[in-house]
Amino acid sequence: xxxxxxxxxxxxxxxxxxxxxxxxxxxxxxxxxxxxxxxxxxxxxxxxxxxxxxxxxxxxxxxxxxxxxxxxxxxxxxxxxxxxxxxxxxxxxxxxxxxxxxxxxxxxxxxxxxxxxxxxxxxxxxxxxxxxxxxxxxxxxxxxxxxxxxxxxxxxxxxxxxxxxxxxxxxxxxxxxxxxxxxxxxxxxxxxxxxxxxxxxxxxxxxxxxxxxxxxx
Numbered sequence: 204x205x206x207x208x209x210x211x212x213x214x215x216x217x218x219x220x221x222x223x224x225x226x227x228x229x230x231x232x233x234x235x236x237x238x239x240x241x242x243x244x245x246x247x248x249x250x251x252x253x254x255x256x257x258x259x260x261x262x263x264x265x266x267x268x269x270x271x272x273x274x275x276x277x278x279x280x281x282x283x284x285x286x287x288x289x290x291x292x293x294x295x296x297x298x299x300x301x302x303x304x305x306x307x308x309x310x311x312x313x314x315x316x317x318x319x320x321x322x323x324x325x326x327x328x329x330x331x332x333x334x335x336x337x338x339x340x341x342x343x344x345x346x347x348x349x350x351x352x353x354x355x356x357x358x359x360x361x362x363x364x365x366x367x368x369x370x371x372x373x374x375x376x377x378x379x380x381x382x383x384x385x386x387x388x389x390x391x392x393x394x395x396x397x398x399x400x401x402x403x404x405x406x407x408x409x410x411x412x413x414x415x416x417x418x419x420x
Contacts, residue, residue, distance in 0.1 A: 222418035237258055240257075279410055279411045281320070285311060285342045289311070289349075291310045293307075293383060299397045302324075305323050305325065309334075309344075317382070319342070328356040332360045335361065344366070348369055349361055352370070
């Protein structure tokens with residue numbers, strides 16, 4: 204799925220693997236500790252090839268596909284129940300098989316944690332409303348102040364949901380922009396592009412990345 208990449212976030216591996224749920228495992232021949240380490244290494248910055256090389260030094264011989272499948276089967280999701288005072292919202296382009304997709308993200312500026320992410324094939328007011336509805340189902344954000352850029356579709360969707368928002372170019376909105384830069388840095392080795400995967404596979408990886416990010420910040 205992913206070609207060789209750098210290791211900008213490996214220093215954050217000391218945080219442990221408690222954020223990884225392996226309930227999907229039934230009769231897996233790989234020790235759970237090795238599976239958690241493989242998922243953590245890959246999401247934190249190692250390529251699949253480098254991840255299996257490290258596992259090999261620990262006496263665990265598995266394929267690149269095995270590590271890829273661990274990430275997909277774990278299907279990690281962000282926790283709900285937050286009550287942020289501010290919510291920074293933005294979208295960024297992610298390429299999948301040479302086609303553009305839009306990654307929507309909502310971030311709590313006070314914690315720099317992801318609240319919700321979604322991958323869409325376009326950016327429209329209707330899709331933005333789906334994103335906001337899902338965000339409201341997961342978290343108590345009705346009284347939050349949304350920090351947005353000048354995207355018309357986003358402001359229109361917020362108005363339709365009766366949510367307060369403020370145009371903010373810098374300030375607290377920098378949190379979501381920093382996180383998007385982190386995603387792009389993490390994917391920079393494959394030109395911010397997922398190859399030979401479908402959108403749902405890419406979105407699962409992005410959800411796993413978001414869970415890891417929250418657990419290590």
